[in-house]
Amino acid sequence: MRWTQTFIPxxxxxxxxxxxASHKLLLRAGLIRKLGAGVYTFLPLGLRALRKVEQIIREEMDRAGAMEVLMPAIQPKEIWEQSGRYETASGVLFKVKDSAQRDWVLSPTAEEVITSLAANEISSYRQLPKNFYQVGVKFRDEIRPRFGLMRAKEFIMKDAYSFDTTDEGAMASYHKMYEAYQRIFARCGLKAFPVEADTGVIGGNYSHEFMVPAETGENDVVYCEACGYAANLEKATSGLPKTAPRDIGPAVEKFPTPGVVTIEALAKEPYKVAANRQIKTLVYILDSRPVIILVRGDDQLNETKLMARTGAVAVRPATADEIVPLLGAKPGSLGAVVNVPSEVPVYADDRLQGANDMTTGANEDGFHFRNVSLERDIKVTQWFDLRTVKVGEPCVKCNQPVKIQRAIEVGHVFKLGTKYSEKLNALYLDEAGKQHPAVMGCYGIGVTRTLQAVIEQSNDKDGIVWPIGTAPYTVCITPLSVKPDSDVMKLAEQYYAELTAKGVDVILDDRDERPGFKFKDSELVGFPIRVGIGEKSLAKGEVEIKPRSGQLIVAKRDDAVAKVLELVAAA
RNA sequence: CGGAGCGUAGCUCAGCCUGGCUAGAGCACUUGCUUUGGGAGCAAGACGUCGCAGGUUCGAAUCCUGUCGCUCCGACCA
Structure with missing residues (x-):
C-alpha cells in the first residue's frame, strides 16, 4: 500500500x-474516530490491525477444532425470556422494537441462539462434541462507555460455544479453549494470564478470565508469586485465620456511644474497640428482599461474592429510609443481636465464625453491645465467604503474601453446565437411547478491546510500538525523496515489490514531506520496521533499517531485503 | 441514576466573570516562493447556524430558562 493512496489522518x-495512552494513540495514529459515546468508526489502519487480531483468533480456534458460524445480531425477545436472561441481564441489554411493535434484543452474546440451534439440529451423542464460534458485532447498553474501545456500546467479540455429552467432555473442551486462548494472546504480542473468575449472569460453575496487566484496567487481580495462584478480586479468597475466640463474660452488655456511627470512631478513645473486634452490620436489598450481612469491622463486603453465594440477580445497599423501620436504628448503630425480624436472613462472613468478645450496634441509635458471641448471641442464617481480599494476606494455597494488580479483561472462558441446554431443550440421546441435556461451555474474547490492550501495553513517548503479529503493516519504507526517477524512489519501489512478493505487509511512504515529518508519523503509527532510504547514505551504498523498538541497523543496499525478512522471521 | 465539568474553525484552545463595532490564536488545510535526514520559513487564502430552542436587552458567544450532546468521579459491568 502507498501512503498517499490510503487514509491515515x-x-x-x-x-x-x-x-x-491507548485511547489517545488510537485517535492520534488515525486508527479510529468517534461517532458518539462508545461508538467508533474503524479507519483503514485500525481495521487492518483489527483484522490481524481476528485472523490470529480464527487460526487458533480452527486449530482447536472449533467451527466458524455467523449468528444474527438481532434476536427475538422470546429466547431471552426462555433463558431467563431478559430479566437478569436487563441492565445491559439493548432492547429495540420493530415497526410492528415486536420486541428484539441486540445481541450482547449468543448462548440463546446457539442453544436453540443445537436443540433443533443435534439429537444424538454421535453428533457431539461440537464447538461453534463466530466473530462479530456485539451490543451492550453500557451505562457509561469509557476509554475508547475498552468499554463501548458496540464492539467486536469472538464468542464460542461448546456442546458435550458429559462433564468430562465439557472439561476437555474447556481446556482446549483455555490453551487456544494462551496461544492467541501470545501471538497478539500480549502478556495475558488466566485467573480464576466469577461467572456473573452468564452462569455456570467454573471460569477463568484472561487478564492483561495494566494500571488503566478495570479489574483487580489477586495473585501469588510463590505458587502462581491468581484470581479476580471478585472471586479471590485468602488463607487468613478465623477470628480468635477469647474468654468472655456471661452476657452481652449495652453501652452508650452517642454520635458514634463509624468503625473508626468506635476504635478511638474513649471506646478503643479495635476494628477487628467489631462486627460491621450491613443491610442489603437482594432482588427486592432485605437481608442483614455481617463482616468483621476491618473487612469489606464483596458484592460479587454476595450475588454468587445467594444467587441474587440485583443487589444494592438499603437506604436509611428502608433500614430504620426494619431494625429500629439508623446505619451506624446496627447489629443483629436483638430486634431482627424473623423473616430477614442474616448472612455472616466465614471469618466471624466462632468469634466472641465482639462489639456491634444495638439497633438503637447511640448504643452498642459489647461482649458479643457470634455463636451465642446472633442467629446466623448462613455462613459465606463474603469479604474482599487485601494486599499482603496469606495466599489461600501456599500461605505466602499475595499481591494485587490492576488488569484489563480480554477473554473469559466458562464451563456452563446444563443451564441453557435445559431451559432451551438442547437434548441428545445417549447410546442407551436415554435423553440428556448437552453439557455446555462458552468462551469469549473482546476483539476490539484486545486490540486496544495491545496498544496500552506496547507504546512509548513517540507512539505505538506494534508487536509484529498485530501491526497494520509490518514494514514502512520511507524514501526521503519521492521524485519518481530518483535513485532513492526507484530503490524504494524495488524493496516494496520484493518484500510484497515475499508476503510481507508493506506500506510505502510516498508522501512528498520532509524527513522529520515522515519519521515522526511512522513512529506514531508504530510500524515494527522502518526502512529509510536517503540520498546521502545511498551514495555510500547504504540504507537504514530501524526496528521500532530497537537500534538502527545500517545495511548494504542489496542486503536490506534479506535483513528485513530475517527480522520479520525472528519476531 | 447521583456528583462535577465542558460544548466557539478539522484538532487544541482564548474570548464569557464585567453584553457593544468585523468572533480570535496555534496546529491542520489551499496556493506560491524558499527549504529538504527528525513534526520547516515567509506570503496570500479558505474554513464558524459560537451545540440547539426560547427569553431578557437598543444590542447576546457573553446574562436567564429549557433542551441535547460529550467528558470525568461514583453506582453498574457477560
Missing part, C-alpha cells in the same frame, strides 16, 4: 476526550 495533539 494522524494528529499531533490528542482530542480531549481521550484519557488513557
Amino acid at each position: 494522524t494528529l499531533k495533539e490528542s482530542p480531549t476526550d481521550a484519557e488513557i
